[in-house]
Each structure stands twice: as C-alpha cells, then as structure tokens.
Amino acid sequence: MSASLLRLDGVCKDFDLGRGRSLRAVDRVSFEVEKSSICVLLGPSGCGKSTVLRMIAGLEEPSDGQVLLQGQPVDGPGRDRGMVFQAYTSFDWMSVRKNVEFGMRINGISAAERRERAEHFIKLVGLGKFIDAYPTQLSGGMRQRVAIARTLANGPELLLMDEPFGALDAETRWHMQELMIEVANEEQTSMVIVTHDIEEAIFLADKIIFLSSHPGRLKEEIIPEFKIGHRIADKEQIIQLPGYAELERKIMRLMREEGTRE
Amino acid sequence: MSERNLKPTRKRRLLEVRKAVSRRQVILSALAIWGLFFGAWIISSAAGLVNDLLVPAPQQVFSALYELIAERGFIGDIGISIVRVLVAFIMAAVVAVPLGVLMGTFPAIEAFFAPFVSAWRYLPAPSFIPILLMWFGTGEAPKLALLFIGVIFFLITLVMDATKNVRRELIETALTLGANRSITVFNVVLPAVLPDIMVAMRQMLAMTWTYLVIAEIVASTTGIGAMMMRARRFLSTDEILAGILVIGALGLLFDILFAALHRWMFPYLREKR
C-alpha cells in the first residue's frame, strides 16, 4: 500500500510572459503519491493546481525539479496517466458510446471488450439512457461525466482529475465522489484530484496537498487520520465521524490565512 | 402538455434579439424581398421611368434567356462555366485543405509556408492575367490558373485559422488517452475542424465564381461571361442581364447544395445554435 508510485521532487514552473518577464507559478513543490491511493490537491484559485497536474500528465515540462513515475522521469503524456480536464472535452462528432470507446479503440482493445467496458462505465456515471446521444445534446454536467467515463474506461494506472465535479449538482456530485472511492477500491487506481471544495477533499483524500498561492508552494501535507486504513464510501457516514469536523476547521483556517495574505 | 409548452406564451415583437423566427416567416420574408425587387423593376419599366434600351423589363430578360437556351446553345456556355469553377475549385481545395490543416497543427510547417502564403494573398489575382495568357495561350489553362491563384491562398489561410481554433484540451485529451501524433491529427484535429473547413469552402466557392466571370469577360470566347461580352457588342442588354441572372442563380444553387451537404455531414451540430 505504501509503495510510492509518483514523486515530485522540487518541481518549479516558470511561465514566459514575453519581453523577458516570467512568472513563477509553481515553486519547489515536493510530494509523493502512494500506489492505489487518492491524493487531493487543494488550494485557492490561481495557486498552480492545474499546472502541477499538467506536469504530472506530461503536458507541461517542469522548469526545474523532477516528476518521477515509478522512479522514471515523466516524458510526455501517455495512456498510463488519464486526465479529466477542467473544461469540456467531449468529442462532439462521436456518440457518447464512441467517445467512451475512443481510448480503447486507439489502444487496440477488441471490439467486444470495448463495447462491454464502455457500457459498464457509461452506466456507472448514470448516462445509460444517453449512450447513443451526441454530446451536443447533453448538459454541461452530463458531458463532464462522459469525459470521466471515457478516462476510466481506458484503465489508467494514475487518474488525474482537474475539478471534475464543479459543473455537477450536489446530488450527482455525491454520487460521483462515491463512485471514485469505489473505483479506487475495486480497480486499485491511484488518483490525483484537484479541487477547492473542502468537503470533497476530506471525503476523497488519503492525503491532502495544500498549496499556497503566488507562487504556488506546498503549504501543508495533511493526512486525514480518522479514516486511515478504511476509506468510507458513504458521504453521510463520514461527516459524523470523530475528527471530521476538526479537520474541516483546520483546512478552513488554512484557506483563511491564504485569503488574507494578499 | 409538452405541446402547449412549445407555443410562445408571451406576445412576440417583430424584432427580437437573437430569437429564431418560424420557417413560415423565413420563406415569406425571402419571397417578399424578391417580390419587392421585381415589382419595382416591372413598375418602373412599364411607367417608362427607365430607358428600356439600358434596363429592359424583367419579362424581356426572361424571354431573352429562353431564346438563348432554346436557340443559341446557352446551356453549353453554362456547362463550360460550371466545369471551370468546379475543376479549379477542386484543384485548389485538394492542395489547400491538407496544407492548411498541417499549418494549423504544426507550427514548424506554418513557419515555413505562412510568409509565402500571406504575401500571395495580397496580390490581386487578376493582375496575373496578362502573364497567364502569355504562358498558357488561350485554352482552358489560363482561366483555370486564374481561379486557382485567386482562391487557394485565402482557402489555405482560412483552413489554417480554423485548425488553430481546435481547442487545446481536445488534443491533450487524446494524448492522455494514449494517442500518437497521427491519431491525434486524423482522429481528433481533422474531425473537429471539418465543419469549419466546409464553411470556408462554401465562402471560397462564391469567390471562385467572381474570378470565373473576370476570366471569361477578359479572355474567353466561351462561357457565361463571354456570352455577356458578345451581347454588349449587339447592345443586347436583355441578354447581359439574363447572364447575370444565371450567374446569381447558380451561385445560390451551389450555396444551398453546400449548406445541405453541411447538414448531412454533421448531424450532431443540428442541436447547437
């Protein structure tokens, strides 16, 4: 359980703003993600969460430091690190089914298996009725669920998600959060999830990486002690556990500090 | 219940910001504006407000058109003009679409071709007519070359810009699903940009017609434009106007065909907008 899958080692990111100026968006961030664990990146808007996630995905190169996946430096994107983006990414010219099959198709999975897995994950995200619809016929939140099903169906080792549930209503969001816990338990998928929702962070995380802003630094690494050893897949249950309220208060305090630091 | 919901509950004003009007209103409006146009024309001809040598009445134009078609082989001219437009346009598209997509996808290819393409875009194609006539003589070649030059550089630029507008997240999604470079280009970028390419082609086809008429008026003995120049020598304004009518009708027809093709190729876009 505690073998390290992913390690960030003094990772920095400078963005070139032109005319010789540059912006340090991420500054010497180091942390580890253990195999089969869920790591949540939390922090105020603009603190560099998406940038860190993009570097893990291999879509952005660190300006300094290293991202190591099973000891090897990350070199570009790959199917082992599936990503769900903050913006909509449905392929509008394909039906929901074809969208979800896309990754498996380009990776040479047989048609029969593709079909079965696609149907399984489309039902899991609650879009069974819309399997043959086009994304343009769906709402924003439904499209986001198509993207989640598409990424899950591709069976990544590490699942990267950038505020995946932002566009969903509360009820669907709980359902999706519970689904993530189930997937992590059943498929042993490791996850790095970006959010700025405290409740979501505590519910999902085996470990919370709290970033501070301008430049994005690691402010604190938090382990929700009260649920070590047993993930809780029921939203109602977790908020009653001893330790939950205390942790929530602690994170709120961290957020406050960040807010008044400007 | 659902049927009642579809009916507007609020009284519609004539001008509503970006609210679709009914199909019936669309057709009636189209008929109305053309009715007004021909009505004004007929009345001013009948009342003698215009010199009927310079502006013959519509009925005279239509009978000239009938005569041209029935007795003087005008269909052949129309056919030649259509073939010229299609051949030149297809040649231009065959080069411009792949090149534009590549330039919009790979900045290295853009860096190489863009300086060349942009410069040519600012050269008015008709300025090449004298040299094209010297190079290619009087056959079909100089006409096709003019249409080709007139259209290709704009088409390349439009296709390139459309390709650049394909959202980065779509490409990155493909990459994180395990797509290699060719899958990304052929299975994601190309289908994503195809509707916009069709729109660009539709616009450029209209431009091809413009260059066709220039080519046929300046340097041709066949085609719709050449017929109009012949008619000028005999002061047959009715035949000139008949030619204009046919060019307009053909342009409209091609536009409608393209729009239908667009709807047929991209059924998923019907829900949008």
Ligand SMILES: Nc1ncnc2c1ncn2[C@@H]1O[C@H](COP(=O)(O)OP(=O)(O)OP(=O)(O)O)[C@@H](O)[C@H]1O
């Ligand atoms: N391509 C870029 N070029 C220049 N600056 C960038 C670029 N991408 C991000 N930044 C800057 O880096 C910082 C971090 O951005 P990032 O998108 O990672 O924040 P975030 O934590 O994901 O914010 P949010 O919660 O609002 O999504 C911001 O200040 C942003 O302006």
Ligand SMILES: [Mg+2]
């Ligand atoms: Mg972000």
